[in-house]
Amino acid sequence: MRAAIFLCGFSVLAATSCFAKSSYPDWVQSSIDVADTVLKYEEDYDAAVLLEESHIEYRGRGEIEETVRRAFHVFDRDGREFATLGIPLSSDEKLTKFNGWIVYASGKVERLKKTDLVEIAVDRDKLKSESVMLQLDRSESMREGTVFAYEYTVSRNQIFLQSGWCFHWEIPVALSRLSIEIPKNWSLQSHLFGADFAEKRVNGSVHIWEARDLDGVEEEEFQPFRSLITGNLVYSVYPDESDLSRYPYLVFRDWKSVAQHMDAVHSERIVAQTALRQKAASLAAGSASQWETVSKICEYAQSVNYLAVAIDLNRGGGYIPEDANRTFETHAGDCKDMTALARAMLKAVGVESYAVAAQIGKDSWVHEEWASPHAFNHCILAVPVGPDAPERSGVVEHPVYGRLLIFDPTTKDAAPGVLPHYLEGRKVLVCSSQDESLLSLPIYGPDVNRVVRHVDAEIDGFGNLIGSLEESNYGANAQRLRKLYRKLKRDDFEDLIRGWIAHGTREAAIEELVCEDFFDENRFDLKVKFAARRYARIMNRGEMLLFSPVFLSRIQWVPPVDEERKTPYVIGSRHLEETLSIALPSGYSLDAFKEPQDLETEFGVFSMELAFGEGRVDVTRQNSQRYTTVPVANYGDVVDYYETISRAETSKLVFKREG
Template sequence: MQNRLILLLLTVLVGSNAWAGEAPFFPAFTINATLSKGANAVVRSEETVFTVNSTKSATEKVRRVVTVLNEEGKRHARLVLPYDQLIKVDYIKVTGYDAVGKKAKTLKTSDIKDYSNTSDFSLYEDNRLKVADLTSDVYPYTIEIEYQTTSSNMLFYSGWTPLDAEKLAVERASFQVTMPANMPLRYLEQLVPEKVTIQQVGTQQTYKWQVKDLAPVEREPYGPSFFELVPRVRTAPATFEVQGYAGTSETWKSLGEWQNKLNAGRDVIPEATRQQIANMVKALPTQEEKIKAVYEFMQNKTRYVSIQLGIGGWQPFEATMVDSKGYGDCKALSNYTKSLLEAAGIKSYFALIDAGDNNRTMLPDFANMQFNHVILCVPTAKDTVWLECTSQMADMGYTGSSTGDRYSLLITPEGGKRVSTPRFTAKDNSQTRTVQVKLNAQGGGSGVAVTNYAGIQHEDRTGVLQNYKPEEQLKWLYKNTQIPAFEIKNFKLDKVKDQPKLKEELQLELPRLASVSGKRLFITPNLMNRWNSAPTLQETRTHEVVWNMSFHDVDSVEYEIPAGYRAESMPQPVKIASVFGEYQAQVQMKGNKLVYVRQLTMHKGRHAAAKYAELVNFLKQVSRADQQQVVLAAETT
C-alpha cells in the first residue's frame, strides 16, 4: 500500500509539472519491475560511439544514464576513466537527478579528480585516472555521464558489454563503430540478441548493435564466469599503427610479426656479460643445467619493477639497460633472459600471456592483443621449459596458477604461434599430510602435523614464507589452519629447493579434541581437512558446471588413545566415485592407535548442466563422510 501511495505522489508531481519548464529526466518509478527486481542499478540508456579515423587514431564517445537503487549500486554513479600518453580525455560531463527526475547537481570540472595510476612496484608509469563521483546516500537517484576520449593506441579497439556487472539491468543500450570504407572491422559477437546492422554512408562504414530490456544475470553455483553469460561484442583492427610501428592483427602470426618489430635490436648484451655467461655454462653437461644456471644468474642480478612505457607498454627496454641497471618489467626481464640464453647457445622465445587466477580463454579464432604479461619459453630436446622472469624466488619451469594451464602467444622469428603452457594433473597439485596425536581421557591432546604441499597448493604458503615476518606467518597459519580448537606451539615452513613444493610442520595443542560423555569419548578422526558444505540442489540448472582446479589430498592421522579405552563404534570404510573426483576414507584400530586415512582427488573440467546434481550429491557424501565420528569407551573392571 505504501509503495502505491509513493507511486501516486510521484505521478502527481510529474503530471503537475512541479518544476516549470523542466521535464522529468528518467524518473525512477518508470522502471519496469521485471528489470528492477534483484537489481542494484538500472542502465536507462547508453550510447557508445567508436569512430576510427585512420590506422593511427580513433575517438570514443559515451553517454550513459543509470538509476542507482541502493547502496550496493553506488559504484555505477562513479566514473573511473584511465588515460595515458596515447589516450587523451577530451571532456567529462556528469549530472545528477533525484528520484522523480529533477536535476540535483552538475559536477564541475574542478570536482573531477585526477590521480596517478602508478602501482607501488612501478618505476616508470604514465597511467592516470580521471574520477568523477556524484554518488548520493538518498535512493533511488539517477546519474547522467558523458565523456569522450581520443586514442592513438590503435592496437586496441573498444569493446562492448552492456550488462557489465552482476545485479545490473539495462533498459536500452547501443554500440556503434564507424570505420573508413577501406578499413574493415573485425568483430566477434557473444550472446547478442540482434546481430549487427551494417550501413555504408559516403566514405564510411557503420556497424551497430543494440539491446533492450536486459534483466540482471545471476550466476549459478560452480558456473561459468559472469562475462561468459552476458551479451558482448569484441572488436579488433585488421591494420593498425602505434607510434610509427604499423602492423596487422588478422592472424596470430601477423600479430607476432608486429611484436618482432618492437623487439628488434633490443637483445644486445655487453660483451663482458656475454663472456661471463659463456664461461659459466661451458662445463655444464646438459641443456637443462645451462638454462638453470642462466635463470639463477638473472634472478640474482635483477629485480622486477613495473615500467608501463614504450609503444603502449609493449616494447621492452634494451637488454643493455637491464644489465647495467639491474631492474626491468616483465617485457624487459624476459628479453634480457632471452639474450643471456642466446649467449649460452640456447634458443628461447618471448611469450605473451594473460596472467592471473581468472584464467580467461585465449580466443583461438579471433586474433587480438588479449594479454597482460610476458614470460619466456625455452624448447629443449626433452621438454619445454617456461621461465617466469619477474620473480627472484620462482622455480625454473613452474608456471603455476598465474600462467599455467592456458594458451600463450609465442613470438617466433616467423611470427606468432598459439601454444599451451603446462597443464596440471591432480597429483601435480597435491597435499600430503601425516599427523601424530596423543589423546587424553579429558578429551584434549597434543600433536605434530607435517604437511607437504606441491604445485598450486604450495603457492600461498610460499608467498607467506617469502613475504611475511615470523609473527605475521603465525597469524596467517592460525587463520588458515582448519581445526575446531587449537594452539600452535611451534611451526616451521621450508621451501623445497628447485621444486614447487613446501613443507610445513606444526606442533599443536588440542584442548577440545574429543567430546566427553560419561565414560565415552566422541572424536572426529578427520582432524584438519574436512569438507563442511555442499551447494544447494537446484530444480533447474541453466549453465555448465565448472570445477576450476585439479588437486589430490592425502591425510593420515594417527591417534594414541588413552590407556583403558577401546573403540566402541567406528564408521565403515567409504569409497565414492564421480566424474568430478574420487574419495575414500577408512579408520582402523592398530593396538592402542586409532589410524585414519583419507584421500580426495578432484579433476578440473566443464560439464553439462545436467551434471550439477551429481556434483551436489558427491560433495554431500564427502561432507558426511568427513564428519563421521569414532566412539571410544573406557573399559570397566
C-alpha cells in the same frame, strides 16, 4: 517497502517533466523513460544499467574519437557504488568533454562538470608512468530511485585498430550499444562470443550492435573466466591501402602476423653489450649441460625487481620491452623487460629463445578467431630444450619447436621447469616468424597438484589433542604456501598454520613449526607439533568419549543448495593422501560409528577407511579431483559430492569406558 521503492522509481519520470530540457540531454531522458523496465530486478539487485553506449569514430591518420555514455538506476543504498567512475588516460589521449547528472527521485537535478574530476596518477608507487586516472565518486549522494548518468569524449592517436566489448554487467542492463564509424573504403570484421542475443545493423559507414534487457552476471564461487559466461564482441578495423601507406597502423589478420610483429619489436631489444655478455658468460661457466645454463640465466632474471611501466600505450609501448642492457643496469623492469633480459643473456651464450604473449588474471580474451596482441597482458619466456631437460610441468611439447621450456621470470615461487599455477590451461602465443597458432598450456593433474600428510596424535583424559604432522605439498599447493611463507613474518605465518589446525579443532596452539622448501622440486614441507584443547567431548562424567576422526583440511563448507546456480562450476585438480593415527586415553572401547561412503564420480574420487586397534584409531583418507567444468544442469551432482564427503569427514566416533 518494495512498493514504496517502486513508486519512488516512477516519481523520477513524473518529476522530470517539470524541468526544462536544458537540465540534461535527450539521451538521459530516454534512459529514464525505460527505468520501469528494470524495476523488476530491484528485489535481486541493488542497481541496474539503464544505458551503456560507446561510439568510436576512426577518422584516419591514427585519429580516433570515442564518446561514452552511461546511466545507472540505483535501487537502494547498497547500489551507490555505481555512482563512481574512472577515465583512464595515456599520454596520447585527451579528455575533450565531460558532463554528468544526478537525477534524484524528487526530480532535483545536480549537474556535474569536468572540474569535478580528480586526476590520480596510475601506479603512484612505480618509477615511471605516463598514465593517469580521472576519477569521480558521488556514491554518498545516492538515494533510493536516484539516476546517475554521465558522458565523456576522449580523442587519441593510435596505431591499433582492434578492441572488444562486453554486453553484460554484474547488474542488469536495459540497453548496451556499441557503434563504430569507419572511413569510406575501410572494412570491419567482428566476432560474437556468447552473444547471439546481440542485434547488428549497418547504417552507412556506422556498424551498430545492440543488446537489451540483459540479466546481471553475478560473481559465484568457482565459476569460469568471466569472458566465458558473458556476451562479448571483438572486432578488427582494416584501413584501405591509401591510409595504410600514410600512417603506421598495425594490422593483424592472423596469429602469424601477431607473432611476427611481437618478435620484431622484441628482437631489437636483446642485443647484449659487453657488461651483459660478460655476466651471461659467468653464469654459464661450469655448466654441465644446456639445461643447467638455461636454469642459471632464468634464475638470474627472476632476481630482477619487478617494476610496472606504462608509457606510450596507444603506439605500442605496452608491448615494447626496455633495452636489455638498461634492465641489466637498473636491475628493475616489468614482465617484458625481464623476458628481454633473459633472452639477451641466452643469446649471448648461444641459446635460442622466444618471447611468449600470455594473459593472466581472472579473465581470458584469447580466442582462436581473433588474432590480436590486445588479447594479452603478460609476457613470458620460451626456450627450446634438449633431452637433458627434466620431465616437468613447465616443459611442454610444441608442434614446431619440439620441447619448450615455458618460464615466467616475474614469479619468485616457481623454479625453471615448473609451470606457475596461474598459467595452467592458458592459451599463449610463441612470438616468432614461424609460429602461426596458439599453444595451450597444460593443466595440473591430481598427480602433480597434491598433498601427502601423516599425522600422529593423542587424546588425553580431558579430551585435549596433542600431535605432530608431516606434510609434503606439491604443484600449486607448494607455490601458494611458498609465497605465503616468503611474504609473511614468522609470527604471521605461524598464526596462519594455527588457524588452519583450529578450523577443525578448538583453541589450537603451535609448539613447533619447521618449514623446508625444496624449490627445484616444486615441493614445500611442513613439520608441526601442535595441541588443541577440548578436541574430544567427555560425556556422562567420563563414561563416553566423542570426536571426529578428521580435523585437518576437512570439507565443512559445501556449495549452497538454497540458491539457484547461474554459472558453471569449476572443480580444480587436487589430490590429498592422509594417514592419521590417534591414540585414545586408556579404558575406552568403540561403541558406535558410521562406515564412510566411498565416492567415484566423473570429477572426483573419495575414500576413507577406519581401523580400530587396541587404544587407537587409524584413518586413511584420499580425495582425488580432476579439473572439470560442471554445467549448471549438473550442479546438484557437485552438491551431492561435497555433502557426502563432508558427512564422512565430520561424522563422530563414540567410545565408552570399559567395565
